[in-house]
Amino acid sequence: MSSEFNLVTETKDNCVVINTTGYINNVGGQKIVDEFYKYNGNGINNVILNLAHSNVVNSIGISFLIEIIEKLNQTNGKLIFSNLDPSIEKTFTIMGLFQFAKKADNMDEALKLL
Amino acid sequence: MNVIEYNNIIDKLSVQVKSFQEGFSILSGSNTLKELGTNFCHILRGNFFISDVNIFFKNNELAEWESIIIYNEKCRECLPHLKTSTNVNIEYFIDKEFIIIATLPLTDGSFWGLIIGNKIDKTEITELDKITLQMFLQLLDNAYQSFNNQIKEKQLNFSLNHRVVQLNSLIDTGIEISKLQKTSSLFELSLERAAALTNASRGVLQIISGDNVTSGIGFPENSDIKKVFDSDKRIDTFVEFNGVKYLFTLSEKESRNGIVDFDQTDEILLRAFARQVLAAIENEHLHNEAIDKERMHQEIEMAAEIQRRIIPQKLPEIDGYDLAGINIPSLEIGGDYYDVTKLKDGRYLIIIADVAGKGVASGLLVSTLNASLNAYVENDFILTEVADRLNKIIYKASTPEKYITGFITILDPATGTIEYLNAGHNPIFYSSNGKLIKLDKGGFAFGMLDFGLPFESAFIKIEPGEKILFYTDGITEAMNENNEEYSDERLESFFLNNKPAKAEIFIENLMTDIKKHTADTPQSDDITALYFIRKQ
Numbered sequence: 290m291s292s293e294f295n296l297v298t299e300t301k302d303n304c305v306v307i308n309t310t311g312y313i314n315n316v317g318g319q320k321i322v323d324e325f326y327k328y329n330g331n332g333i334n335n336v337i338l339n340l341a342h343s344n345v346v347n348s349i350g351i352s353f354l355i356e357i358i359e360k361l362n363q364t365n366g367k368l369i370f371s372n373l374d375p376s377i378e379k380t381f382t383i384m385g386l387f388q389f390a391k392k393a394d395n396m397d398e399a400l401k402l403l
Numbered sequence: 404m405n406v407i408e409y410n411n412i413i414d415k416l417s418v419q420v421k422s423f424q425e426g427f428s429i430l431s432g433s434n435t436l437k438e439l440g441t442n443f444c445h446i447l448r449g450n451f452f453i454s455d456v457n458i459f460f461k462n463n464e465l466a467e468w469e470s471i472i473i474y475n476e477k478c479r480e481c482l483p484h485l486k487t488s489t490n491v492n493i494e495y496f497i498d499k500e501f502i503i504i505a506t507l508p509l510t511d512g513s514f515w516g517l518i519i520g521n522k523i524d525k526t527e528i529t530e531l532d533k534i535t536l537q538m539f540l541q542l543l544d545n546a547y548q549s550f551n552n553q554i555k556e557k558q559l560n561f562s563l564n565h566r567v568v569q570l571n572s573l574i575d576t577g578i579e580i581s582k583l584q585k586t587s588s589l590f591e592l593s594l595e596r597a598a599a600l601t602n603a604s605r606g607v608l609q610i611i612s613g614d615n616v617t618s619g620i621g622f623p624e625n626s627d628i629k630k631v632f633d634s635d636k637r638i639d640t641f642v643e644f645n646g647v648k649y650l651f652t653l654s655e656k657e658s659r660n661g662i663v664d665f666d667q668t669d670e671i672l673l674r675a676f677a678r679q680v681l682a683a684i685e686n687e688h689l690h691n692e693a694i695d696k697e698r699m700h701q702e703i704e705m706a707a708e709i710q711r712r713i714i715p716q717k718l719p720e721i722d723g724y725d726l727a728g729i730n731i732p733s734l735e736i737g738g739d740y741y742d743v744t745k746l747k748d749g750r751y752l753i754i755i756a757d758v759a760g761k762g763v764a765s766g767l768l769v770s771t772l773n774a775s776l777n778a779y780v781e782n783d784f785i786l787t788e789v790a791d792r793l794n795k796i797i798y799k800a801s802t803p804e805k806y807i808t809g810f811i812t813i814l815d816p817a818t819g820t821i822e823y824l825n826a827g828h829n830p831i832f833y834s835s836n837g838k839l840i841k842l843d844k845g846g847f848a849f850g851m852l853d854f855g856l857p858f859e860s861a862f863i864k865i866e867p868g869e870k871i872l873f874y875t876d877g878i879t880e881a882m883n884e885n886n887e888e889y890s891d892e893r894l895e896s897f898f899l900n901n902k903p904a905k906a907e908i909f910i911e912n913l914m915t916d917i918k919k920h921t922a923d924t925p926q927s928d929d930i931t932a933l934y935f936i937r938k939q
Contacts, residue, residue, distance in 0.1 A: 293623045312595075312623045314604060315657040345623075347599045348565045349657045355561075359434060376575065383571060384564045 294343075298324055304335040304403055306396070313346040318353030325357050334366035337399045341372035351384055358389045367391070371399040412531065422450060423542055430546030436460060439550055440471030440515075443543050447519070450539070451532060455501070455520025459485065463512045475500075478518040485516040491540060495528055502528060507540050509547055515540075569600045569668075573675055580683045587620075589683050594622045594651065597676040601638075601669040603653035604662070607631045611648040630654070638665045640674045642681035644688070651677050703763065707735040710766050713773045718743050721751055721816050721935075727906035728873075728933040729914065731926065738765030739875045739931035740772060746784050751816060752776070755873040755933050756809035757828065759848075764805060771800050772807055772849070786813055790824050790846065790858035797850030806850040810842070810873055814865075819937055821871075824860040827851065829879065829891075832872040832898045833863060839899055842871075867939045870909075872898050877928035878913075881921050889920050906934045 294317035295310045305328040307321060325336060336357065340346075354368075361368050368390040370381065381387060393399035426446045433439035440458045447456045457478035459468040464487045473479075477500060484504045486492045493505040503519035522528075576596045583589045590608050598606035606622040621628045631637060637654035651673055656665045710732075718726045721743075728741050738758035745751055756772055758765035775796050779789045790811065797807055808828040812821050825831065827848030830841035844861035865871065874894065881889040897916055903909050910932060917930065 293626055312599070314599075314602070315659070316604075345595050345599045347602045347657065348561070348568075349602055349659060352561070352659060363434060376572070379571065379575070380568050383568050384561070 294320060296320055296324060298328070300328070300333065301337075301400065302403070303333060304337060304400070305333050306337045306339060308339040308341070310342040313340075313343050313350035313354075315347075315349045317343075317346075318350040322353045322356055325360075329360065329364075329366075334361065334364055335403050336361065336366070336368045337371055337393075337396070337403075338368065339371045339396060339399070340374065340377060344374035344377060346377055346380065348384075351380070351386070354386065354390075355384075358386065362389060367403060369393055369399045369402050371396055422446075423538060426539065426542055427546060430542065431549045433546070433550055436550070437471055439543075439546060443515075443539075443546075444472045446539060446542075447517075447536075450535060451519075451522060452524060453519055453522050457518040457520075459516035459518070461487075461514050461516070464514075468516055475520055477501075478520075481518045482516070485514075485518070487514050491537070493533075493536065493540075495533070497527065503536070505536070505540065507544060509544065511551060515543060515547070569672060572596055572600055573672070573679075576676065577679050577682075580679055581686070583683070586684070586687060589680060590620050590649075591622075593676045593680045594620055597651060597673050598622050598653055600672055601653055601665060602657045603665075603669075604655035604657055605631045605634075606651070606653045609650045609652070611650060612646065617647075636662055636664055638670050638673060640670070640677050642677045642684075644681060644684050649677065649680060649684075703735050706763060706766055707732075710736055710769060713742075713769060714740065715742055719745060719751070721814070723816055723867075723938050724814075724935055725906040725938055726933070726935040727910045729910050729931065731877075731914075731930040732761070733877070733926045733929050734761050736763055736766035737761060737929040738769060739877065739929035740769045741873065741931055741933045742773065742776070743933075744776070744780050746780055746813070747782075748784075749816075750784075751814045752780060752784065753812045753814055753873070753933065753935075754809060755828070755831075755875065755931060756807050756849075757875040757877075757929070757931070758807050759805055761929060764802075768797065768801055768805060768807060768850075771796065772809070784813065786811060786822050786824050786860045787858045790826060790849070790860075794826070794847075794849045794858070795853060798853040801850045806848040808848040810845075812871075819865045819867075821863050821865055822860050823863065824858055826858065829874070829876055831874075832895065833865070834870045834899065835866070837899070839895055865937045867937050870898075870902075870934065870936045873931075873933035875929060875931040877926075877930040878917060878932060880928060881917050881930065882924055882927060883921050884924050887920075889917055893920070904936075906936050909934050909936075 293311050294313065297308045299306045307324055309317065309321065311317065358368055370390060371393040372395060373392055378392065391402050393402055429442050430439060433442055440460060444456045444458050448454060455474045457473050457475060458471040460471050461468045468482055468485065481501050481504055484494065485506045487506060489508050491507055493503065496502045501518050501520050503517065505517040507515040576593060579592060580589045594606050594608045605626055607619055607628050609616050609619045619628060631652055631654040634654035636656065637652055639650060639652040641648050641650040653673060655662045656669065714730045718728055726743060730739055730741060738761045741755040743751060743753050754776065758768045772793065775793055809826045810823065810828040810831050812823040814821050823842055825843050825845030830843040833840040833842055844859055846856060846858040879889055879891050879894050897913060901909060901912055903912065913932060
């Protein structure tokens with residue numbers, strides 16, 4: 290069962306890694322975007338979104354992720370989703386997110402995709 | 404206007420047309436409102452040779468102006484001059500810090516506002532500039548519509564994709580639920596999927612028995628369930644199975660603009676998830692029922708095996724006598740019983756019994772009868788006393804509608820003397836000198852009454868060549884397809900007219916005759932017979 294949303298951020302090279310926990314909804318999505326802009330404003334253009342501990346996302350949460358994708362597209366940045374739950378991976382595929390973002394099975398693979 | 408001036412205007416217009424085309428291309432490529440405003444600012448600066456271009460936007464007439472791009476902060480003082488009417492409004496000023504103030508109403512009720520300072524070369528705004536500005540404003544209007552259409556297209560695509568996600572998730576959840584072993588997992592999965600696909604902030608599943616909520620699951624985990632019921636924006640649905648109600652409640656549908664009402668699609672989705680849960684609960688119930696049935700079947704099999712061991716597989720050989728018996732239960736566990744046991748004084752106990760009814764309960768009474776008899780055969784066996792004790796034991800062990808009819812005999816093989824006692828059983832056939840004698844002396848069936856009424860026994864002496872047939876009513880009441888019984892008369896006739904030398908042959912022939920009568924009609928009662936002949 291998915292819990293209330295929380296996130297922890299770390300930076301690796303020129304990349305911000307956002308590790309989430311819980312339901313990615315309006316609240317979760319907003320927190321992710323806020324965190325993204327905080328680092329993007331400082332010139333970090335690569336993002337890894339580690340969803341290992343998030344297995345439920347709603348469409349409002351997805352709209353925030355699309356906002357990040359659009360922003361990164363304007364600046365030739367990269368967004369990589371890692372550790373996706375199969376149901377989330379399927380949802381993102383249907384919503385077309387992987388046309389503009391990449392996915393990785395784990396963090397090591399995600400870092401290689403940068 | 405002379406030819407040169409005319410040609411200059413033509414040249415300028417030609418350049419402007421090219422500029423419009425390029426401008427539209429740039430504007431329509433904008434991804435955000437701010438980008439659109441900024442691009443328009445660049446176009447104006449390039450075409451009018453002005454740095455001081457300030458652009459504002461507001462969503463509707465009542466909203467505040469939002470600054471898109473500001474070159475000169477003083478421009479804000481001119482905001483009251485931006486008029487929000489349904490027509491394009493352009494005002495030109497001379498010798499002021501800002502020489503153009505324009506408002507562009509848009510089809511969706513929003514407005515662009517422009518506050519423009521002096522040209523870099525300090526020249527005045529020409530008529531051509533004015534025409535050009537009007538055309539650029541038209542260009543901005545078109546680009547904004549195109550920009551809006553792109554947003555709508557994205558929203559439509561998003562919405563369509565989300566519908567696909569909803570349907571897909573509904574199907575996937577159904578499949579996943581059917582694979583889950585634990586009921587609690589299926590509750591959690593269905594609740595979180597229903598909440599996510601309807602964009603609900605929270606959800607609760609309550610399990611209600613009668614008026615009591617026996618348990619509840621919240622989504623997200625560890626969230627405050629009370630918040631769901633405190634919200635005035637919620638939907639719920641329930642399914643019911645075996646008197647237990649499963650109530651799903653979702654609250655606070657999210658949007659990018661805050662909490663909104665749930666719509667009909669959300670209600671349909673929630674009901675669909677609830678029905679999936681109901682189907683899973685029903686399936687689990689049926690599965691458990693099947694397991695219980697299988698377990699019960701195995702237990703009945705074991706009970707039947709125990710009872711098969713109670714019925715003798717082989718009768719003892721009694722010197723000077725030939726015995727044969729058969730027992731065919733109609734169910735796995737029958738209610739008929741027979742046995743032949745040697746007593747410690749050399750006599751033989753021969754019994755046939757029939758428990759009222761069939762099945763497990765009857766089988767248990769047969770076991771009780773067998774165990775009791777076996778206890779008594781070790782002691783001095785006084786038939787009437789044993790019958791009395793059996794009656795008490797069976798009376799105590801059975802329910803009011805259960806009792807046992809039985810016919811017990813004690814055979815002294817040396818003399819042929821038989822002491823018999825008929826406890827409510829059908830009369831046993833004894834053939835003497837070609838005549839049929841029905842042995843019926845005894846008392847009530849065992850377990851029927853416990854008033855202290857005495858059992859009475861009687862004696863006969865079986866001579867060489869004479870025979871006795873013990874049987875249960877499963878023979879005389881065996882039905883054919885016309886619901887006609889085999890009957891007492893037919894059995895009497897068969898008994899008198901069939902005199903094979905071997906008891907075993909008699910039993911075989913009797914079974915054949917019964918089968919001839921019943922044909923393919925299913926056996927409705929246990930069939931038991933015991934036949935013995937005193938050899939010549």
